[in-house]
Every structure is written in structure tokens, then in C-alpha cells.
Amino acid sequence: xxxxxxxxxxxxxxxxxxxxxxxxxxxxxxxxxxxxxxxxxxxxxxxxxxxxxxxxxxxxxxxxxxxxxxxxxxxxxxxxxxxxxxxxxxxxxxxxxxxxxxxxxxxxxxxxxxxxxxxxxxxxxxxxxxxxxxxxxxxxxxxxxxxxxxxxxxxxxxxxxxxxxxxxxxxxxxxxxxxxxxxxxxxxxxxxxxxxxxxxxxxxxxxxxxxxxxxxxxxxxxxxxxxxxxxxxxxxxxxxxxxxxxxxxxxxxxxxxxxxxxxxxxxxxxxxxxxxxxxxxxxxxxxxxxxxxxxxxxxxxxxxxxxxxxxxxxxxxxxxxxxxxxxxxxxxxxxxxxxxxxxxxxxxxxxxxxxxxxxxxxxxxxxxxxxxxxxxxxxxxxxxxxxxxxxxxxxxxxxxxxxxxxxxxxxxxxxxxxxxxxxxxxxxxxxxxxxxxxxxxxxxxxxxxxxxxxxxxxxxxxxxxxxxxxxxxxxxxxxxxxxxxxxxxxxxxxxx
Amino acid sequence: xxxxxxxxxxxxxxxxxxxxxxxxxxxxxxxxxxxxxxxxxxxxxxxxxxxxxxxxxxxxxxxxxxxxxxxxxxxxxxxxxxxxxxxxxxxxxxxxxxxxxxxxxxxxxxxxxxxxxxxxxxxxxxxxxxxxxxxxxxxxxxxxxxxxxxxxxxxxxxxxxxxxxxxxxxxxxxxxxxxxxxxxxxxxxxxxxxxxxxxxxxxxxxxxxxxxxxxxxxxxxxxxxxxxxxxxxxxxxxxxxxxxxxxxxxxxxxxxxxxxxxxxxxxxxxxxxxxxxxxxxxxxxxxxxxxxxxxxxxxxxxxxxxxxxxxxxx
Numbered sequence: 001x002x003x004x005x006x007x008x009x010x011x012x013x014x015x016x017x018x019x020x021x022x023x024x025x026x027x028x029x030x031x032x033x034x035x036x037x038x039x040x041x042x043x044x045x046x047x048x049x050x051x052x053x054x055x056x057x058x059x060x061x062x063x064x065x066x067x068x069x070x071x072x073x074x075x076x077x078x079x080x081x082x083x084x085x086x087x088x089x090x091x092x093x094x095x096x097x098x099x100x101x102x103x104x105x106x107x108x109x110x111x112x113x114x115x116x117x118x119x120x121x122x123x124x125x126x127x128x129x130x131x132x133x134x135x136x137x138x139x140x141x142x143x144x145x146x147x148x149x150x151x152x153x154x155x156x157x158x159x160x161x162x163x164x165x166x167x168x169x170x171x172x173x174x175x176x177x178x179x180x181x182x183x184x185x186x187x188x189x190x191x192x193x194x195x196x197x198x199x200x201x202x203x204x205x206x207x208x209x210x211x212x213x214x215x216x217x218x219x220x221x222x223x224x225x226x227x228x229x230x231x232x233x234x235x236x237x238x239x240x241x242x243x244x245x246x247x248x249x250x251x252x253x254x255x256x257x258x259x260x261x262x263x264x265x266x267x268x269x270x271x272x273x274x275x276x277x278x279x280x281x282x283x284x285x286x287x288x289x290x291x292x293x294x295x296x297x298x299x300x301x302x303x304x305x306x307x308x309x310x311x312x313x314x315x316x317x318x319x320x321x322x323x324x325x326x327x328x329x330x331x332x333x334x335x336x337x338x339x340x341x342x343x344x345x346x347x348x349x350x351x352x353x354x355x356x357x358x359x360x361x362x363x364x365x366x367x368x369x370x371x372x373x374x375x376x377x378x379x380x381x382x383x384x385x386x387x388x389x390x391x392x393x394x395x396x397x398x399x400x401x402x403x404x405x406x407x408x409x410x411x412x413x414x415x416x417x418x419x420x421x422x423x424x425x426x427x428x429x430x431x432x433x434x435x436x437x438x439x440x441x442x443x444x445x446x447x448x449x450x451x452x453x454x455x456x457x458x459x460x461x462x463x464x465x466x467x468x469x470x471x472x473x474x475x476x477x478x479x480x481x482x483x484x485x486x487x488x489x490x491x492x493x494x495x496x
Numbered sequence: 497x498x499x500x501x502x503x504x505x506x507x508x509x510x511x512x513x514x515x516x517x518x519x520x521x522x523x524x525x526x527x528x529x530x531x532x533x534x535x536x537x538x539x540x541x542x543x544x545x546x547x548x549x550x551x552x553x554x555x556x557x558x559x560x561x562x563x564x565x566x567x568x569x570x571x572x573x574x575x576x577x578x579x580x581x582x583x584x585x586x587x588x589x590x591x592x593x594x595x596x597x598x599x600x601x602x603x604x605x606x607x608x609x610x611x612x613x614x615x616x617x618x619x620x621x622x623x624x625x626x627x628x629x630x631x632x633x634x635x636x637x638x639x640x641x642x643x644x645x646x647x648x649x650x651x652x653x654x655x656x657x658x659x660x661x662x663x664x665x666x667x668x669x670x671x672x673x674x675x676x677x678x679x680x681x682x683x684x685x686x687x688x689x690x691x692x693x694x695x696x697x698x699x700x701x702x703x704x705x706x707x708x709x710x711x712x713x714x715x716x717x718x719x720x721x722x723x724x725x726x727x728x729x730x731x732x733x734x735x736x737x738x739x740x741x742x743x744x745x746x747x748x749x750x751x752x753x754x755x756x757x758x759x760x761x762x763x764x765x766x767x768x769x770x771x772x773x774x775x776x777x778x779x780x781x782x783x784x785x786x787x788x789x790x791x792x793x794x795x796x797x798x799x800x801x802x803x804x805x806x807x808x809x810x
Binding site: 045047066067068071072077079082083084085086087088092093095096097098099100103104105146150 | 666667668670671672674675678679681682683684685686687688689796799807
């Protein structure tokens with residue numbers, strides 16, 4: 001790819017980007033969120049038309065204006081969000097767009113080819129199950145098989161490990177190495193430095209749509225050096241100074257729930273003090289969601305009491321708990337966080353739309369809303385064309401910053417966050433962590449619900465572990481290790 | 497009461513069910529193809545009416561029944577293409593455009609009919625399709641006269657059901673249709689033309705709706721009246737949901753509706769005369785609502801239904 005430029009409105013997503021991959025090579029494409037990695041690959045795959053620049057395949061300039069062109073040129077792509085039809089079977093998803101045999105779907109041919117690919121790269125799949133029955137890892141495998149099925153010579157993987165469990169990552173890497181060994185070119189997009197160092201042969205780093213640098217020997221380059229290329233400045237993990245916790249700002253006493261989907265809470269008691277960060281660890285699906293929803297007033301408990309800043313919560317509604325001083329950042333930014341089709345500014349004031357700051361006698365104050373959003377965009381370095389941008393057009397990191405800005409602007413006494421940095425790059429994650437520590441210093445109590453133990457260990461003063469809807473143990477940061485937490489998370493220590 | 501029941505359940509009753517089910521089956525299959533590709537076609541009611549009119553007119557002027565059927569199908573395809581132009585190519589609201597197509601087609605049908613036939617005291621009629629007994633099969637007791645002594649269009653409808661299932665589930669094109677209705681982005685990244693596939697599915701659906709219209713004016717009533725469709729298009733939309741977007745189930749739903757409709761016709765004609773006939777007329781529709789409420793809870797619509805596809809949208 002030579003001199004690729006692509007703009008969305010006023011934002012230049014890519015500017016004069018050069019990139020090359022050789023057969024048998026795994027190229028890492030590094031960059032923070034919003035650096036233009038995905039856009040660049042969508043240009044290569046024909047989903048977006050570049051404003052300038054050309055694509056050369058085996059030395060020949062090739063026009064790629066649709067994914068059909070890309071496929072014909074031997075380019076296969078595994079998107080971050082899978083392009084599968086959940087209700088169709090594995091085989092049907094593979095055979096889509098493949099000409100049939102005498103007017104019928106070539107089932108036998110498809111099965112043969114699927115078995116062949118399975119043997120070659122160790123990527124096996126059951127052809128007749130619907131995709132919805134597959135695990136995320138298997139769906140990704142299907143996406144890779146789909147690309148190989150179409151004879152891809154160059155495979156693009158957009159943040160493939162973001163959705164995988166650690167054990168699945170190893171499987172993916174060995175499959176990718178096997179494919180490269182057999183002459184496939186692979187572009188591996190990621191912002192996880194250790195993965196890029198472990199897997200890739202070479203890597204190109206993007207920053208703000210430009211090529212910030214190239215690394216010819218990632219395995220022997222330090223993460224710090226690569227991180228500096230990505231962010232343009234050095235990254236130091238935030239130091240968590242000591243703090244003296246004050247009075248409890250959030251207490252739960254024997255909270256139990258039942259009337260909701262997912263794991264219910266069974267007698268959960270906990271307390272968060274002012275100036276303290278409490279981590280909630282646990283394997284996903286052990287009641288963390290119910291806990292977050294009870295605290296943020298979205299579901300009412302069957303039994304138990306909850307206080308915020310010393311006052312008992314009488315009615316569990318989001319408005320009530322918010323009025324008592326609770327801020328929350330939900331797990332799913334897109335569905336419960338923001339309204340993706342509304343302007344960013346509207347989403348940022350939504351929880352407080354009825355307050356006198358943003359409305360007067362039932363009428364909105366558009367200027368105040370805009371000014372608030374503009375101030376936050378500036379303060380939090382949210383990258384977007386402006387406050388009236390559709391919220392859904394922002395990248396994950398910028399959305400998370402927007403949500404954080406929205407809650408912190410009103411000095412909550414307690415902040416509840418779920419998966420605060422999932423899917424975010426180092427720079428954005430670092431920024432979020434710093435903000436948490438700032439709030440802690442200001443005397444805010446913070447509950448961080450997360451699955452990333454490393455993150456919890458860096459951030460939290462205490463970590464409670466949930467298992468099957470109960471809190472099975474709480475460790476002080478000094479005593480907590482990944483191993484001990486891991487043991488608690490499986491319920492082993494809780495039973496003993 | 498037993499006399500009433502005897503009157504109701506006889507060979508003629510079975511034949512009536514099949515006859516009533518035919519236009520519904522065409523219409524339901526047509527709507528199903530369109531919806532499987534992700535396009536709700538609320539133009540169905542109007543497309544059926546206009547096709548009934550143009551088919552009838554073509555036959556009336558030329559004397560050829562099959563020419564009329566052809567004209568009705570082409571007319572349905574044209575209106576399907578119009579709906580696809582708005583909803584697929586331009587990505588406009590499928591609800592609004594569909595209702596627009598229905599209003600436009602109905603208005604056009606009334607207007608052209610008046611223009612061609614004027615205001616006549618006795619509405620013009622044609623010699624419509626005659627029953628075409630199939631040798632040997634029509635001699636089977638009960639089933640023979642009911643199923644195999646019908647209009648040619650009825651046989652076409654019966655054949656259309658397995659054909660639709662074959663196309664949808666066994667051909668690459670059918671797979672493309674299902675894929676663009678479930679996840680157009682996936683289809684696009686697999687090199688399938690989403691816009692083209694949706695156009696084709698909506699146009700095929702239009703052809704089937706045209707057939708449904710042709711059946712009404714050229715086999716069932718042998719005349720065109722303004723009430724010739726009278727809600728059958730809307731019913732087909734419900735039947736698609738009831739049939740869970742599957743050809744066999746949809747056809748089954750059409751048959752079930754036809755059963756209730758035939759039943760109410762018999763009840764009107766039988767000894768229950770002290771009840772106003774309008775009460776019986778309501779029955780099939782009450783049945784539809786009840787059936788929809790109870791049977792369709794776990795029906796899952798194609799994921800991309802109502803969603804226009806634009807490639808560069810993030």
C-alpha cells in the first residue's frame with residue numbers, strides 16, 4: 001500500500017500511509033485506538049474507497065473497490081466484529097458467495113474443503129451447527145477458515161485477541177504461525193505489545209493516521225520503545241500512592257436478588273470507604289452484572305439494605321441513587337452507556353438532562369449542553385469532530401473518556417465502573433487509571449468490577465472476589481496475588 | 497347442530513379451503529422472500545390489487561388468460577422494483593415506502609380501471625380459469641376432487657411451496673438471500689452484492705404477489721372489483737410471521753387461515769342465520785390475531801429486517 005489517505009469528514013483517518021507484507025510474513029500493525037488501523041485495513045479490503053494512494057498486489061497496482069475485488073485478489077479479513085449470520089450454520093456461512101454446482105449449493109465440495117483446511121492448520125469446526133451455538137473463539141476460527149476457504153493469500157486480523165481467553169490466544173497463535181510457515185502473508189492488528197512481540201516478524205506503528213515508525217525485530221525490541229512509538233511519549237504505569245480511607249460512602253448489607261436474568265446475588269455485603277478503590281474480581285457471570293445493576297439502581301434487591309454516603313437507598317431507581325451521589329460507567333458502552341445515534345453532547349448530559357444546569361421549565365438549554373460537552377471534550381482529550389458528532393462514530397477509548405467525563409463532572413461520592421478499560425489501548429487505559437486515582441485522592445469511593453486481574457492489582461486497595469453470587473473473600477492489595485485471587489475465583493478457598 | 501356440521505365438512509369444503517389458500521400462499525411466499533432478504537414489503541396489498549386489475553384488463557382485452565397472468569406477474573415485479581428502489585437503493589423507511597406503494601398502486605388501479613372500462617352498470621367480467629382435473633389423481637376419493645380438480649393456478653401454488661423451499665435452502669442464491677437478511681455486512685465481505693440480492697428477492701416477491709392478484713380477478717371472482725383483495729395482503733404479512741419466515745410453515749399458515757375462512761363462509765350459509773354475517777366475517781381475522789399472539793412469541797425475524805445497508809457506515 002502506498003500513500004493511502006482517507007478522511008471522514010474533517011478527520012483524516014489515514015494520511016500517506018505506506019505498508020507492505022511478504023508471503024510467509026506476519027506483520028504487526030500497532031497503534032492506539034483511533035490511530036487509523038481499522039480504517040487502513042478497510043481500505044485494503046475494499047470496504048472504504050481511499051481518497052488517495054494505491055494498492056499493489058504482487059507488484060501490480062490493483063483497484064479494490066469492493067470486498068469481492070479484495071477476495072479475488074486473495075485478501076481475506078477477520079473483522080473485530082465478526083461478519084457471520086448467527087442463525088445460519090457453519091457451512092452456510094462458509095459457502096455464502098461461492099457459486100454452487102448445477103444451481104445447487106455445493107455441500108459435498110464445501111465439506112471436503114473444510115476438512116482439508118482443518119487438517120492443514122488444525123482449525124476444525126462442526127459444519128452443521130448454527131453459528132450462534134459456537135463460542136467466540138470458534139466463531140473467530142470460522143472467520144479465519146472462511147478467508148482460507150476463499151483462497152486468501154493475505155489474511156488480515158483486526159484485534160483478534162480482544163475477544164479471546166488466554167488459552168484460546170495460544171491456539172490462535174499456533175494456527176497463525178502454521179499459516180505463515182505455509183507461505184501466507186498475515187497482518188495482525190493489535191495494541192497489545194506483548195502479543196505483537198511474541199508473534200510478528202516485523203511491525204508498523206500508526207499514530208494519528210500516520211506511520212509513526214517501523215520495528216524490524218519486534219521480539220528483541222522492548223515494549224516501552226514500541227509504546228513510545230504508539231503514543232508519541234513515554235508510558236509509565238500510574239503510581240498508586242497511599243491514601244487514608246475515610247468514612248464508608250457505599251455499603252451493601254445482605255443484598256439478595258432474584259427477578260432478573262443471569263446470576264443472582266446471594267447475601268452480598270460490602271463497604272467502600274471514601275478515598276478507596278475496591279476491586280470486584282471473578283470469572284464473568286458470577287453475579288458481577290447484578291451487583292453493578294443493583295448499585296446503580298437498575299434492579300431492586302429482594303432483601304438487604306444499601307446506603308450511599310450514609311443515607312439509605314429507599315427506592316432503587318437510577319435517578320435516586322444518582323441523586324445520592326453515585327456515578328456509574330456501565331459495562332457496555334454502546335447499549336447502556338450512550339445513545340449511539342444521538343449527538344455526543346446529548347449523550348453526555350442525558351443522566352442530568354432534567355437538572356437546572358441543562359434545562360429550564362421543561363425546555364432544554366442547547367447552548368449550555370453544547371458548552372458542557374465542548375469543555376469535557378477538551379478536558380479529556382476526546383477525539384471527535386465536535387460535540388454534535390454521532391456518539392456511535394467515536395472509537396471505544398474516546399467513548400469511555402466521554403462516559404468518564406460525564407460522571408466525574410458532577411463529583412460523585414461513589415463511582416461504579418465495570419470493565420473500565422476493556423478494548424482500550426495503553427494510552428487510553430492509562431488515562432482512565434489516572435483519573436480513577438485522582439478521584440481517589442479527592443475522596444471518592446470507587447468500585448471497579450473487572451476480569452483483568454493485573455489491572456485490579458495495579459489499581460485497587462482491596463479486592464473482593466465473587467463466586468456464584470456471593471463474595472467469597474476480600475484481600476488487601478498487599479496480600480493479593482494473581483494466584484490467590486485465581487483460587488478464590490474458582491470457589492476453592494470459599495468452600496474450604 | 498350435527499346437520500350444520502355435516503353441511504360444513506364435505507368435499508366441497510376441502511376444495512374451498514384449497515381455493516381460498518391459493519392467493520394467500522402466493523402472497524405469503526412473496527412476502528417471505530422479500531423479508532428473508534431484509535425488506536418488509538407493505539406494498540403487498542396494493543401490488544395485489546393493481547396486478548389483479550392489470551391481469552384482468554389484459555385478459556379482457558386480449559382474451560388470453562395466460563397473457564393476463566403474465567401481465568399481472570410483470571406488474572408485480574415492476575412494483576417490487578419500485579419498492580426496492582426506495583428501500584434498498586435509497587435506504588428509505590420500509591414502513592413508509594411500503595404504505596406509499598400500497599396507496600399509489602390502489603389509486604392507480606382504480607383510476608386505470610375507470611379509464612379503460614368507464615362507469616358501467618354491470619361490471620365487466622371475463623371467462624376465468626376453469627377447473628382442470630388431473631387424470632387418475634382426481635379420482636382419489638375425497639382428496640381427488642378437493643385437491644386435484646382445481647384451477648391451474650392452484651397447482652402452481654402447490655408446486656411453488658417446495659420450489660420456494662428448494663430455492664431458499666438449497667441454492668447459492670437462496671443462501672445469499674438469507675445472508676443479506678441476517679447480516680448484510682457478512683454477505684458484503686463475502687463478495688455477495690447485497691443491493692442486487694435484495695432487489696432480486698423483492699422483485700421475485702412482487703411476481704408472487706402479482707400471481708396472487710391474478711388468481712383473485714381471473715380464477716376466483718372472474719371480475720375486478722375495488723374490494724377484490726380486501727385485506728388479503730395484510731393477512732399475508734401476518735402469515736409470514738406466523739410461518740416463521742419458512743416456506744413450508746408459511747404455506748401451512750395460509751392453509752390454516754383458509755380453513756377458518758372457509759368455515760366462516762359455511763357458517764354464514766348454514767342455519768346460524770340469526771347471527772349477523774359480519775360476526776362470521778371477523779372470525780379469520782380474530783383467529784390471526786390470537787394465533788399471532790400465542791404462536792409467534794418465539795418467532796425470530798431475520799436480523800437485518802427493516803435495516804437498510806450502506807457500506808461505508810460505521
